[in-house]
Amino acid sequence: MHGGDPSVLRRLNSAAILRALRDGGESTLTGLARQVGLSRPTTEGVLGELARRGLVAEAAARPGTGLGRPARRYRFRAEAGYALGIEIDAHRVRLLVCDLAGEVTGGHRADLDVAGPPGERIAAVRAAVKTCLSRTGVPRRALWAVAAGTPGVVAPGGTIAFCTVVPGWEGVNLARELGRSFSCPVLVDNDANLAALAERWRGAAREADDVVCVHAGLHTGIGALIGGRLHRGRYGAAGEIGMLPELGLRDTTATLITGTEVGPEAAFAALAGIAAAGPELDDAERVLAVAGWGGAEARAVVERLAARMARGIAAMALALDPEMIVVGGPLIRAGDLLVAELRRQVRPLCLSPVRIEASELGDESVGLGALRLALDRIDEDLFRLDRVTPAS
Numbered sequence: 001m002h003g004g005d006p007s008v009l010r011r012l013n014s015a016a017i018l019r020a021l022r023d024g025g026e027s028t029l030t031g032l033a034r035q036v037g038l039s040r041p042t043t044e045g046v047l048g049e050l051a052r053r054g055l056v057a058e059a060a061a062r063p064g065t066g067l068g069r070p071a072r073r074y075r076f077r078a079e080a081g082y083a084l085g086i087e088i089d090a091h092r093v094r095l096l097v098c099d100l101a102g103e104v105t106g107g108h109r110a111d112l113d114v115a116g117p118p119g120e121r122i123a124a125v126r127a128a129v130k131t132c133l134s135r136t137g138v139p140r141r142a143l144w145a146v147a148a149g150t151p152g153v154v155a156p157g158g159t160i161a162f163c164t165v166v167p168g169w170e171g172v173n174l175a176r177e178l179g180r181s182f183s184c185p186v187l188v189d190n191d192a193n194l195a196a197l198a199e200r201w202r203g204a205a206r207e208a209d210d211v212v213c214v215h216a217g218l219h220t221g222i223g224a225l226i227g228g229r230l231h232r233g234r235y236g237a238a239g240e241i242g243m244l245p246e247l248g249l250r251d252t253t254a255t256l257i258t259g260t261e262v263g264p265e266a267a268f269a270a271l272a273g274i275a276a277a278g279p280e281l282d283d284a285e286r287v288l289a290v291a292g293w294g295g296a297e298a299r300a301v302v303e304r305l306a307a308r309m310a311r312g313i314a315a316m317a318l319a320l321d322p323e324m325i326v327v328g329g330p331l332i333r334a335g336d337l338l339v340a341e342l343r344r345q346v347r348p349l350c351l352s353p354v355r356i357e358a359s360e361l362g363d364e365s366v367g368l369g370a371l372r373l374a375l376d377r378i379d380e381d382l383f384r385l386d387r388v389t390p391a392s
Contacts, residue, residue: 010046013038015383017046018055021076022101026059028071047074054080055382078103081144083378084132085370086125086178087191088150090114090166090218093125095132096367100144102201102375106136107367118168122177129181140182144381145374147187148178149194149366151221153237158188161236164250165218185377192221192239193230194369195359199326200225201372203365204357210322214313215365216329216338220249222316239316247312252305252331299337306341313342314349321352328359 016036021027027035033043050056059073078101087094091114096107110128112121133140152163158175160166179186196213199205205213211225222239224231231238242249317325325346327339339358346356359365 010049013042013046014050017043018050018076018382021056021074022078026073026075028073030071032074076101081378082138082142083371083374084129084143084146085367085372085374086129086146086148087194087366087370088112088121088125088148088166088174089191090151093128094363094367095128096364096371097132097136097138098371098375100375100378102371104368104371105138106132108132108135115167118172118177121166121169122172122174125178126181143182143184145185145187145377146178146182147189147194147370147374147377148174149189149191149370150174151191151217151219153235153240154188154190155236156232158186162240187373187377189232189370189373190221190223190236190239191215191217191366192223193232194223194373195221195328195361195365196223196225196326196369197230197372198361198365198367198369199328199359200228202368203328203359203361204326205324208322208324210320210324212313212316212320212322212325214309214325214327214329214342216252216309216327216331218252220252220309220312220329222249222312224316224320224322226320241312241315244312247315248308248310249312252309302337303341306338306345310342310345310349314346317346317350317354322354324355324357326357326359328361328365330363332358 013036017032017038020032020035024035029040029044029047032047033040036043038046047056051058055077056074057077059075061070061073078099081100082105083098083100085096085098090112092109092111094107094109096104098104108128108131110124110131112124116124150160150163150169151165152169153161154174155161157173159173160169160171163169175186175188178188192213192215195215196205196211199213200208200211205211205225209225209228213223213225215221215223219242222241224239233239241247313325316322327342331338336358339356343356347354361368
């Protein structure tokens with residue numbers, strides 16, 4: 001951090017101090033200087049600059065610290081900006097807001113018309129965003145990044161390249177359409193990919209680097225982490241092995257409802273039935289109840305579904321040899337019956353031992369993953385050397 005281009009050194013020092021405060025909590029000037037290896041005058045100058053940018057503030061004095069004036073302490077201003085995470089599926093939108101430290105400050109959810117055209121769906125999402133920001137007290141101008149997750153193959157530019165779950169969704173440039181409502185960066189990714197990010201950030205895969213995340217919903221999507229990084233593939237289609245009907249990952253909820261293999265028409269009819277049942281129909285237990293399955297019958301249906309899904313999940317495990325498979329999504333929230341069956345039926349198909357765990361995140365996995373994606377984008381701006389982040 002010494003010598004060379006002064007402007008680059010200033011940004012290096014600024015990034016080091018900012019990261020230390022954000023990740024390590026409050027610190028004194030002396031402690032911070034020691035931690036990042038800078039002199040006290042340099043550290044003090046950088047703190048002044050960060051304070052002018054609204055990223056650092058002096059923390060309140062701690063009571064009972066002894067005689068005399070306590071040393072000043074500094075903190076990262078997590079409230080300087082916010083991230084918005086959005087999940088858009090066939091029949092609802094879920095939103096979460098967090099500060100720059102990743103602390104969730106609120107959220108909102110709203111129903112969507114399954115059969116509505118894309119423009120109507122996007123308008124409903126915008127209305128839900130407005131409600132969410134109003135309820136959380138976060139001004140739109142305070143958002144530093146927005147990310148959205150949705151079913152289907154999402155091309156690098158944010159266009160829905162392929163989608164069978166949301167009618168009319170294919171070909172929509174969702175990043176551009178949502179971006180009309182925000183002055184900050186807007187990112188879009190596949191819902192299973194974001195669920196994988198969330199599991200490594202705050203879920204069952206916190207200590208794993210090679211992970212397959214199974215998102216069991218209307219269809220079963222798969223996201224993959226390799227070396228701790230999300231693997232999207234060249235065109236965003238990595239993990240879409242459910243395209244092969246032989247692997248048993250399509251029409252998952254419809255199969256659970258009917259108890260048998262279904263075709264496209266029956267799958268769409270099941271989707272319409274789910275939408276008609278209302279927002280409370282969002283886990284396996286209620287899906288089975290609506291389908292009329294109970295007790296031993298329900299267990300038999302889940303066992304058949306697990307046997308069907310096991311082929312595709314094992315195929316991903318054989319391709320990537322992960323240390324962990326995390327199973328989440330709406331069909332897992334009711335309990336671990338499906339997960340237990342998948343453990344029993346997937347493991348014999350794999351060549352090496354693999355942990356199969358239920359998600360810890362419930363129905364917030366995609367929203368949390370969207371927040372993580374937005375925060376990663378914010379970090380790029382906070383810590384890059386060729387741009388100064390504007391004050392809030």
